[in-house]
Amino acid sequence: DKLTIQTSTNAYDVLVGGGLRHQFLDYLDQSYDDVLVITDSNVESLYLQDVLTTLSSVKRVNYTVVPAGEASKNGRVYFDLLTEAINMGLDRHGLIIALGGGMIGDLAGFVAATFMRGVDYLQMPTTILAHDSSVGGKVAINHPEGKNLIGSFYPPKAVIYDVETLHTIPQTEIRSGYAEIAKHSMIHSPSFWTDINQVSLEKPLNETWLIRDLIRGIEVKAKIVEQDEREANVRQFLNFGHTLGHALEAELGYGVYTHGEAVAIGMLFAMELSQQYFGNRLPVDAFLQWLKTNHYPIQVANLSITALMNRMKRDKKAKQQRIQMVLLKELGMPVVEEIDDVTIKDALQLFLRKLV
Ligand code: NAD
Ligand code: ZN
Numbered sequence: 001d002k003l004t005i006q007t008s009t010n011a012y013d014v015l016v017g018g019g020l021r022h023q024f025l026d027y028l029d030q031s032y033d034d035v036l037v038i039t040d041s042n043v044e045s046l047y048l049q050d051v052l053t054t055l056s057s058v059k060r061v062n063y064t065v066v067p068a069g070e071a072s073k074n075g076r077v078y079f080d081l082l083t084e085a086i087n088m089g090l091d092r093h094g095l096i097i098a099l100g101g102g103m104i105g106d107l108a109g110f111v112a113a114t115f116m117r118g119v120d121y122l123q124m125p126t127t128i129l130a131h132d133s134s135v136g137g138k139v140a141i142n143h144p145e146g147k148n149l150i151g152s153f154y155p156p157k158a159v160i161y162d163v164e165t166l167h168t169i170p171q172t173e174i175r176s177g178y179a180e181i182a183k184h185s186m187i188h189s190p191s192f193w194t195d196i197n198q199v200s201l202e203k204p205l206n207e208t209w210l211i212r213d214l215i216r217g218i219e220v221k222a223k224i225v226e227q228d229e230r231e232a233n234v235r236q237f238l239n240f241g242h243t244l245g246h247a248l249e250a251e252l253g254y255g256v257y258t259h260g261e262a263v264a265i266g267m268l269f270a271m272e273l274s275q276q277y278f279g280n281r282l283p284v285d286a287f288l289q290w291l292k293t294n295h296y297p298i299q300v301a302n303l304s305i306t307a308l309m310n311r312m313k314r315d316k317k318a319k320q321q322r323i324q325m326v327l328l329k330e331l332g333m334p335v336v337e338e339i340d341d342v343t344i345k346d347a348l349q350l351f352l353r354k355l356v
Contacts, residue, residue, distance in 0.1 A: 002015050003215070003219060003222060005225070007155045012155055013027065014135060014158070014159040015160050016161045016215055016218070017161070018162065021124070022050060022054055023054065024158075024160040025054060028157065032058060032094060033094075034059065034088075034094035034095065035058050035060070035062070035094065036063070036094065037051060037055075037062070037064070037099055038063070038064055039064075040065065040100045040101075040103065041067050041068045042068040043068075043099055043101075043104070043165075046168055048065075060088075060089075064081065064084050068103075074142055077107065078111060081111045091116070091119075094119055094120070096112040096120070097122045098134075099126065100124075101126055102130045105123050105125060105133050105134050105139070107139075108121065109139030109156065110139040112139070112156075114152070122156055122157055122158055122159070123135075123158070124161075124162070127169055127173055128210075128214070129173065129177035129180055129259065131177065131217050131221075132184075132217065132221060134156070137153045137155035138151065139151055153230060163207070166205075171203070173258065175295070175296055178201055179261060179263050179264040179296075180260050181213050182290075183240050183267060185217075186267065186332070187238070188216075189331065190332060192220075193283065197286055197287075197290055199213065200293070224237060236336050237334040239326050241265075241266035241267030241269075241270055242326075243324070243326070244265065244266035245259070245262045245263035247312045247315070248266065248308070251311060261296055261297055265298055267287070269348070270325060270326060270328070271284045271287065272284055272347060273339070274328045277327055277343075282328055282331065317336070322338050323341070325337055325344075
């Protein structure tokens with residue numbers, strides 16, 4: 001399957017299929033003499049060799065492995081990668097391949113964006129969550145003061161999504177990625193959500209459904225970023241569930257819940273608040289049931305409401321400390337609303353009690 005994404009500067013293809021790591025060179029619209037593959041220590045042992053074999057016709061291929069985990073998305077690792085690129089003699093006509101999940105995509109993508117003011121790169125996502133992160137052109141590293149604070153908008157030359165690599169991702173990462181698919185469904189349409197609601201996340205995943213859901217998730221994201229590449233308006237809808245989600249991740253400690261697991265709770269809250277705000281009916285109970293059936297962790301009742309609120313006020317969307325949230329007028333109709341502190345506080349109190 002192939003989708004094409006239009007950006008202000010170029011168009012790129014997103015290819016989704018089984019076994020693409022063995023044949024992706026055929027899909028590039030130019031050839032390269034110099035390639036640097038960047039991957040992490042988990043993905044290395046699983047898929048690096050296959051990718052290197054596929055690259056065997058390329059004149060010069062180098063690779064570099066960073067430790068798995070979000071901690072590698074930092075300034076030092078970033079700078080070391082630049083040093084490696086310089087030492088191997090990579091020039092402006094070379095290619096960087098980001099082989100891994102969203103961490104590698106963001107990190108290697110930022111290296112590509114900044115090395116010699118930008119070299120070509122490929123996203124080769126290997127997690128479900130990376131259906132989200134590999135599309136849209138946002139690349140970044142973290143700063144000790146906050147996640148993704150240093151970054152750029154820099155679209156890849158192509159996204160090569162080999163769904164066979166998803167067989168090996170751990171259960172928590174399946175939950176994390178499917179939460180973002182659920183997000184794409186809810187901001188898009190009732191029918192997309194109805195399909196997700198039927199999906200069981202127990203291994204082995206239903207491959208046909210997985211591919212269907214990844215492609216639809218990518219389509220939703222693509223449509224939004226094509227309209228608003230730099231997040232001036234509709235791209236904010238992609239933050240559905242993220243206002244509380246990010247606050248939970250930070251308050252629990254990063255890595256305690258995966259990103260998507262935290263966002264899932266955030267979506268549930270945003271749905272509750274939407275119902276209260278618009279007086280509409282959303283599938284809150286069905287979503288909660290789906291989360292429980294699929295063993296999403298939802299133990300957050302003992303967190304401090306004040307601490308969560310303070311974090312929500314520091315959200316990138318907040319305006320002068322006033323919390324902006326993506327709500328749903330109905331399924332498939334997201335809107336951004338400024339919500340006053342008292343409303344949020346009361347709603348959070350009720351919500352956390354409900355999750356006990
Ligand atoms: P990740 O890249 O850290 O991968 C999660 C874990 O799975 C890691 O331990 C990794 O080594 C392992 N893994 C990856 N592929 C595997 C495979 N095929 N088999 C077995 N294990 C595998 O995390 P992620 O959840 O993919 O991505 C999270 C990152 O994405 C965060 O840094 C987040 O900021 C970023 N992100 C970016 C955007 C964007 O638009 N740029 C959007 C969402 C998230
Ligand atoms: Zn997210």
